Amino acid sequence: MSVPIGPARASVIGTGLIGGSIGLALRAQGWHVTGTDADPSSEARALELGAIDAVGLDPDAAVTFVAAPVRAIAAEARRALAATTGAVTDVGSVKAPVVAAIDHPRFVGGHPMAGSEQLGVDGASPDLFEGAVWVLTPVAGTDSDRFATVASVVRGLGAEVVALSPERHDALVAVVSHVPHLTAAALMGIADERAEEHAALLRLAAGGFRDMTRIAAGTPTIWPDICSENRDAILEVIDRLGDELGRLRAMVADHDRERLLATLERAQVARRNLPSRVAQPGDVAELRVPVPDREGALAEVTTLAAELGVNIADLEIAHSSEGDRGVLILLVPTTGAEAFRAGLVDRGYRPAVRTLT
Amino acid sequence: MSVPIGPARASVIGTGLIGGSIGLALRAQGWHVTGTDADPSSEARALELGAIDAVGLDPDAAVTFVAAPVRAIAAEARRALAATTGAVTDVGSVKAPVVAAIDHPRFVGGHPMAGSEQLGVDGASPDLFEGAVWVLTPVAGTDSDRFATVASVVRGLGAEVVALSPERHDALVAVVSHVPHLTAAALMGIADERAEEHAALLRLAAGGFRDMTRIAAGTPTIWPDICSENRDAILEVIDRLGDELGRLRAMVADHDRERLLATLERAQVARRNLPSRVAQPGDVAELRVPVPDREGALAEVTTLAAELGVNIADLEIAHSSEGDRGVLILLVPTTGAEAFRAGLVDRGYRPAVRTLT
Numbered sequence: 001m002s003v004p005i006g007p008a009r010a011s012v013i014g015t016g017l018i019g020g021s022i023g024l025a026l027r028a029q030g031w032h033v034t035g036t037d038a039d040p041s042s043e044a045r046a047l048e049l050g051a052i053d054a055v056g057l058d059p060d061a062a063v064t065f066v067a068a069p070v071r072a073i074a075a076e077a078r079r080a081l082a083a084t085t086g087a088v089t090d091v092g093s094v095k096a097p098v099v100a101a102i103d104h105p106r107f108v109g110g111h112p113m114a115g116s117e118q119l120g121v122d123g124a125s126p127d128l129f130e131g132a133v134w135v136l137t138p139v140a141g142t143d144s145d146r147f148a149t150v151a152s153v154v155r156g157l158g159a160e161v162v163a164l165s166p167e168r169h170d171a172l173v174a175v176v177s178h179v180p181h182l183t184a185a186a187l188m189g190i191a192d193e194r195a196e197e198h199a200a201l202l203r204l205a206a207g208g209f210r211d212m213t214r215i216a217a218g219t220p221t222i223w224p225d226i227c228s229e230n231r232d233a234i235l236e237v238i239d240r241l242g243d244e245l246g247r248l249r250a251m252v253a254d255h256d257r258e259r260l261l262a263t264l265e266r267a268q269v270a271r272r273n274l275p276s277r278v279a280q281p282g283d284v285a286e287l288r289v290p291v292p293d294r295e296g297a298l299a300e301v302t303t304l305a306a307e308l309g310v311n312i313a314d315l316e317i318a319h320s321s322e323g324d325r326g327v328l329i330l331l332v333p334t335t336g337a338e339a340f341r342a343g344l345v346d347r348g349y350r351p352a353v354r355t356l357t
Numbered sequence: 358m359s360v361p362i363g364p365a366r367a368s369v370i371g372t373g374l375i376g377g378s379i380g381l382a383l384r385a386q387g388w389h390v391t392g393t394d395a396d397p398s399s400e401a402r403a404l405e406l407g408a409i410d411a412v413g414l415d416p417d418a419a420v421t422f423v424a425a426p427v428r429a430i431a432a433e434a435r436r437a438l439a440a441t442t443g444a445v446t447d448v449g450s451v452k453a454p455v456v457a458a459i460d461h462p463r464f465v466g467g468h469p470m471a472g473s474e475q476l477g478v479d480g481a482s483p484d485l486f487e488g489a490v491w492v493l494t495p496v497a498g499t500d501s502d503r504f505a506t507v508a509s510v511v512r513g514l515g516a517e518v519v520a521l522s523p524e525r526h527d528a529l530v531a532v533v534s535h536v537p538h539l540t541a542a543a544l545m546g547i548a549d550e551r552a553e554e555h556a557a558l559l560r561l562a563a564g565g566f567r568d569m570t571r572i573a574a575g576t577p578t579i580w581p582d583i584c585s586e587n588r589d590a591i592l593e594v595i596d597r598l599g600d601e602l603g604r605l606r607a608m609v610a611d612h613d614r615e616r617l618l619a620t621l622e623r624a625q626v627a628r629r630n631l632p633s634r635v636a637q638p639g640d641v642a643e644l645r646v647p648v649p650d651r652e653g654a655l656a657e658v659t660t661l662a663a664e665l666g667v668n669i670a671d672l673e674i675a676h677s678s679e680g681d682r683g684v685l686i687l688l689v690p691t692t693g694a695e696a697f698r699a700g701l702v703d704r705g706y707r708p709a710v711r712t713l714t
Contacts, residue, residue: 177563180565185605206490221618223617223621242603244543255588260580268576271571
């Protein structure tokens with residue numbers, strides 16, 4: 001099966017680290033990329049560095065990437081949807097409020113899990129997304145073709161697409177990104193307040209502490225927005241972390257060596273089992289899933305794959321002549337194909353599976 | 358001023374990662390190093406890898422390093438003190454209980470802030486301590502010459518010596534090592550429990566989460582001992598972290614953007630100001646501190662330097678003919694010399710300072 005050939009025109013709104021990296025990567029593949037930024041000097045620098053061909057929005061862009069600060073995304077996405085007929089996607093760290101606010105079939109929420117420190121276009125690199133996970137958040141109203149286009153372009157940037165509902169995305173990034181960031185800041189703050197009294201303290205900070213607090217060195221300005229937009233999920237995870245630290249505290253207080261060891265051993269196994277960033281699927285299977293006229297089938301099928309831990313290596317939409325009806329064609333690793341097929345059957349789909357050799 | 362020429366014989370008790378690395382580094386400098394390990398196969402492997410010249414304790418060792426698990430240190434140190442007439446030091450992560458239990462003038466507590474994952478002698482490297490901080494914990498009864506010998510040998514391994522009281526050391530490592538480790542395990546545990554429900558979760562773990570949880574992949578077996586021995590300091594820091602997370606929680610709950618930003622900005626500045634691991638003192642000043650017959654002068658003078666953030670680049674003891682009396686000769690960066698001098702005067706010493714060119 002062939003990888004879909006991407007259309008040749010794209011735009012980026014926001015020519016910082018992420019937008020600039022998207023531009024560099026697409027232009028290296030022969031795309032024509034235009035871009036805008038709230039800061040004209042950033043536009044000029046992006047031009048100079050070859051991240052964009054020209055300043056402006058392209059009405060013929062197949063995809064427009066909104067790489068603006070979280071609070072500006074909805075307005076910029078609406079502007080892009082009005083200016084173009086193609087897909088519009090974003091790269092913000094919180095998805096549910098943005099996706100709900102925009103609520104448009106041509107908008108596909110997105111979040112690349114890479115390059116969170118916003119450094120400006122001078123830090124941009126065409127390799128930034130190589131091997132990274134890029135979450136897309138299709139919902140019931142999302143247009144299948146626009147989703148397939150965005151997924152294909154994102155995969156062309158070297159990223160692995162994981163489809164999640166916006167709410168699920170927000171709950172999960174609270175666990176793996178937002179609360180860890182706040183925790184790093186808390187640890188750094190505690191060390192710093194004691195360092196005022198004991199100048200030796202920070203000299204004792206070896207590799208482990210440096211690793212744990214590294215993200216606290218990132219740009220703080222993005223976090224008030226993120227914490228405000230993802231408030232409830234973050235509060236829930238902070239409470240859970242408080243519970244867990246309380247549990248560990250009790251073990252330490254009681255000299256409960258056995259439970260402490262068991263807890264740390266579970267954490268060790270989990271850390272060692274963290275999936276490697278570069279997914280290397282071996283044999284793949286093709287699932288053809290007819291989606292006669294079912295609202296939200298695309299979102300349901302692709303997010304099911306993510307929930308089952310099945311990586312979608314490729315995705316295509318084959319349309320019937322009757323318009324809405326069609327067939328989703330998905331490539332997944334052979335190892336996950338059976339679980340995925342069973343999950344689809346449970347939800348009333350009738351997938352056909354064949355192993356590709 | 359010349360760097361003291363180290364004596365030629367040393368022993369290591371425990372030929373794992375730390376003991377093996379000490380052996381490799383000393384042997385590369387021409388030392389004769391013997392070693393023992395509770396596990397005979399580890400002794401054989403250390404011999405094979407050239408980390409030791411022979412199996413056994415050397416009665417003529419100028420320094421014996423006890424690189425055994427925390428709980429075994431006191432007994433092994435007593436064995437070494439009985440078998441030799443030289444200095445004995447250890448590399449354990451908790452100092453006050455060990456130093457109090459051994460209570461011997463020839464014992465100098467120590468803790469290199471490097472290589473915390475105990476991997477065995479196959480991971481040993483002569484460069485392990487290059488640029489690392491190595492804490493020594495002299496107390497009132499510590500023999501000055503034995504301290505100077507250990508400090509000189511440790512500096513010869515490429516480490517920077519920071520002298521702290523055992524209690525201060527334990528309080529500070531709870532902040533920069535022990536509680537961060539427990540926190541990493543807690544974060545990893547929370548992610549793991551949610552990953553059971555949502556297979557996609559761990560795929561979303563980008564660089565920040567990987568950095569924060571890296572230490573949780575280390576050997577858990579050392580931690581029940583550390584948590585038991587340093588219980589009170591750890592409980593205090595866990596409580597402080599709980600308070601800090603509670604404070605952040607309130608800011609998120611209240612959408613208090615200003616306080617959140619201010620807190621994260623303080624953490625950013627603190628993280629960016631973490632001292633670099635390789636200290637490169639420029640101009641140095643020499644302080645000559647007469648210590649007529651004052652109990653604990655060495656511990657007081659060297660730990661004062663650490664409290665003031667003044668790096669001791671070199672230290673020597675010049676004895677008078679009357680035995681106990683003598684002069685401590687310290688080299689410190691010119692930038693810290695005046696603060697150090699003033700602190701010494703406050704404590705009743707009469708230091709002479711001169712800048713070396």
